[in-house]
Amino acid sequence: MIQAHAVRLFTERGYDTTTVNDVAVAAGVSAMTVYRHFPTKEDLVLADQHGRLVGERLAATSPAQPLVRRICSALVDATATLTDGDPATRQHLLARLRLMISTPALRARHLDNHYALQEAIVDALGAADPEAAFRVRAAAGACLAAMHTALVRWAEEDGKTSLPDLIAQAQAAAFGDHAVEGGAT
Known part of the structure; x- marks a missing residue:
């Protein structure tokens, strides 16, 4: 679910302008939860x-x-x-x-x-x-x-x-x- 929100946001807003906090908010989780599953921003796309x-x-x-x-x-x-x-x-x-x-x-x-x-x-x-x-x-x-x-x-x-x-x-x-x-x- 987190990765799906990340890919959607990166596609809509651009990879460089979208933050991990933006992804966390969209997924309804904390930034720490995002990092627990995806240690880097790149992992949000490539993991x-x-x-x-x-x-x-x-x-x-x-x-x-x-x-x-x-x-x-x-x-x-x-x-x-x-x-x-x-x-x-x-x-x-x-x-x-x-x-x-x-x-x-x-x-x-x-x-x-x-x-x-x-x-x-x-x-x-x-x-x-x-x-x-x-x-x-x-x-x-x-x-x-x-x-x-x-x-x-x-x-x-x-x-x-x-x-x-x-x-x-x-x-x-x-x-x-x-x-x-x-x-x-």
Whole structure:
């Protein structure tokens, strides 16, 4: 609820001109409550639990599949879970993306989220030794870069296309059709 009020206010008034106190008042809570759940103003837009969801999807993939295909499939499946349900959730994600794209402080913070998701992928795949972890980080970083390209396009198109399909298209453009489910082998 707090995040929804924050995104609404940031969209209406602008990120830089809206304070955490403004968000607290709109949500009917104290500023301390906002900070308890969202330690920084940037977290009000960017905080999410995608790492856990991607990790669950990775666990469901076959270890026999190529690494990039496992990661790409998990990213597409997790995104489908987030966007194929409630239209309000989809619109909230779209508003958050637009804010991230248009606000320099949020773009910079997005890199932190990118790194955290990359590490969640390493953890989910159990890459314990340094060489395996390096390979997974490299593959995850490349997959996340392609996904970011799809996210920006989705926002530019006002969410009119399927985000999971755009991510699959971006992954196929980067790695070939074999990198995604249903692609050529």
